[in-house]
Amino acid sequence: MPSRPTEAQVRTGTEGDLAPLTELYDPYVRETAITFDTEPSTPERRLPWLRSYPEDGPHRLLVAHDDRPDAAGRGIGTLLHERLFEALAAEDVHRACAGIALSNEPSIRLRARFGFRHVETYGEVGRT
Template structure:
């Protein structure tokens, strides 16, 4: 139970989640500037992304499901921050929630589970980019210990307009 608002179970994502995860992400591609992807994904095109988040290591995929229906309510990931070797101990994190699951504490639950797994790994910093405006995401990241680093002005163009992206950083406990 999360603050009495909802029940959800959090577990590592698996290949059987691919369809639901693809549908959830495609909602954000179609309807929002939260992601700067502009074309929807097929399940097959999204398979590589899913497989790049194994059940161990610094790049994880955690999903929250409804305990009764087992429907996916959201997911959180840690992915490579940059491709060069010196960045290996830094990850970029993100959270996506089903529209009906927002405001219920599920993002917090997902991030807590993700950071618990990352505490077992050689990861030093987590970064998050937030397309603005997005007060809910800013509150979530700030509440969980991220600090604002700066904002890239009009860095992405989607839906015929430019969007700013605020960057946040979180120190992770050393192993």
């Protein structure tokens, strides 16, 4: 699998990650359709979401922490995918699937590097 240098550290998400995750996520809610959420959230409102993920197993929440400003395009997505597939190798998982809201060429390229391929395009889902 691909590997790119990064200073990020990947680990299981914790309640302490709620504020930075919300800060990172909410601009995508306000400015794009890629999340399918329709309004920004708060760390308190996201707490049940975080608690729905176990610390291990095939449905765990992994987070990457990087102190560099503007870390986009610096390999964090690649690093997260590498750690995800390392974790899944020890699980009873037959297939991993990814959903991508179009158009999102960086996400398409990232998934393609990990062997994902286009199977279906869903029409009239989400919001614009």
